[in-house]
Amino acid sequence: MEPVPKRDVRTRRIAFSYKTGSRHQHYVAGDLVMSHAVAVLSGMFPEGEDFFVRSVRDRKPQVSDPELLQQVAGFIGQEVTHGREHRDLNDRLAEMGYRSVKVDRHVKWLLGLGDRLLSKNQRLAITAALEHYTATLAECLLGKPEAQELLGEGEVRSLLLWHALEESEHKSVAFDVYRAAGGSEALRIWTMRIVSAMFVLETVAQTALSLLTDRSTYNPVTLVRSLWALRRSPFLSREIARKLRTYNKAGFHPDDWDATELIEQWKVELFGEQGILVDHLK
Numbered sequence: 001m002e003p004v005p006k007r008d009v010r011t012r013r014i015a016f017s018y019k020t021g022s023r024h025q026h027y028v029a030g031d032l033v034m035s036h037a038v039a040v041l042s043g044m045f046p047e048g049e050d051f052f053v054r055s056v057r058d059r060k061p062q063v064s065d066p067e068l069l070q071q072v073a074g075f076i077g078q079e080v081t082h083g084r085e086h087r088d089l090n091d092r093l094a095e096m097g098y099r100s101v102k103v104d105r106h107v108k109w110l111l112g113l114g115d116r117l118l119s120k121n122q123r124l125a126i127t128a129a130l131e132h133y134t135a136t137l138a139e140c141l142l143g144k145p146e147a148q149e150l151l152g153e154g155e156v157r158s159l160l161l162w163h164a165l166e167e168s169e170h171k172s173v174a175f176d177v178y179r180a181a182g183g184s185e186a187l188r189i190w191t192m193r194i195v196s197a198m199f200v201l202e203t204v205a206q207t208a209l210s211l212l213t214d215r216s217t218y219n220p221v222t223l224v225r226s227l228w229a230l231r232r233s234p235f236l237s238r239e240i241a242r243k244l245r246t247y248n249k250a251g252f253h254p255d256d257w258d259a260t261e262l263i264e265q266w267k268v269e270l271f272g273e274q275g276i277l278v279d280h281l282k
Contacts, residue, residue, distance in 0.1 A: 004068040005255070009170045011077025012271070013282040016085055016159050018092040025096055029150045032217065032226040034233070036210040038156075039093045040203060042086050043103025048130065049083035051111045055123040056174055062181040068173070075173040078166045085159060099210045106206070121183045125191035128175045128183075132192070132247045132254060133199060135171035138164035139259050140234055142266050147234040158277055165266045172254040185250050192247050 028034040053076050063069055090100035114123055141147045141164045151157035178188065211217045230236060246252055270277045 004065050004071065004172075004176050006067055007071055007169070007172070009071045009074030009078065009173065011074055011081060012162075012166070014081065014085070014162065014277070014280050015282060016088070016155050016280060018089060018155050026216070027096075027152065027154065027156055029152055031150070031229060032214065032222055033207070033211065033230060034150060034226070036098065036214065037203070037207045038160075039098035039100050040103055040206045040210055042089055042093065043098075043100035043206070044107050044202075045086040046083040046090065046104055047107040047111055049079040049086075051114070051123070052127045052131070052174065053079050054115070055120070055127040056177050058120045059124050059177050059181040063177055065180065068176055068180065071170065071173045072177065075170045078170055082163055082166070085163075089156065089159060097213060099206070099213065103206050103210075110202075121178070121181060121187065122191065124174065124178045124181065125183060125187050126195055128178045128188065129192040129195040129247065130199070131167075131171055131174045133195075133244065134167045135254060135259075136240060136243050136257075137235060138167040138171075139257070139262060140237075140240055142168065142259075142262050144234045150233075158280065161266070162270060162277055162280075165263065165270060168259045168263055171259075175254050189248050189250070196244070 026032055026035040028038050056072060056075060060069070060072055063072065087104070090104055093100040114126065118126075141151075141160065148157075148161075151160060211223075216222050234240070243257065246256065269275060271281070272278075
């Protein structure tokens, strides 16, 4: 394995605060489906981040590259912080009537099965695959103004922009640990195919269940308008699908999608001298 390139993967001590809205307030640009979808994804994050941390820690003894070891430390710090902040957000979303906390419990059960039934390399392959998903969606958010416009101007927007930046910063870490641990290309690619099917199924099913709890869903005009708007969503574009599929090519590496300029831009916008999240840092 070639030496790992130097990357700035740092843990930021940060905190967000939320004002609880009315029940089922559609906080993502006033959109019904997107509000529930984001709430579901937020519900998946805490236990997912914990699983990622466990899978990387389990294979850390196989890593000898000092640069990668330093990145692993940053990765773990970032993921632990993401989990903590999303748990706080999930509590607020639950107060608004969303199923975020129930989704969190479901994901804990599901990933607990993985801990018991799968090998260390299989769990790390799952982590590397899902990190490609989160990095792809994160870089879509950071790179497309139309994606940012969906988030409005509230604290949820701030959290998701910060989370997106750090997902892009550490997107190669789990992948590089997997390679250092001797993970095979065949396992990596087949894991991605299985993970893709399960991730899409879980997200759609949980979002549908969440929508059933919202009386706005039973207004056919509101529901059809929201579903129709999904066809224009930058997160569901052919470009995103193509980028996700590149993971299945032999020899793929996350750095094949270079996000260096995007990362540097958002580090300044969020945490530079006039950064919009400087006051969130502890």
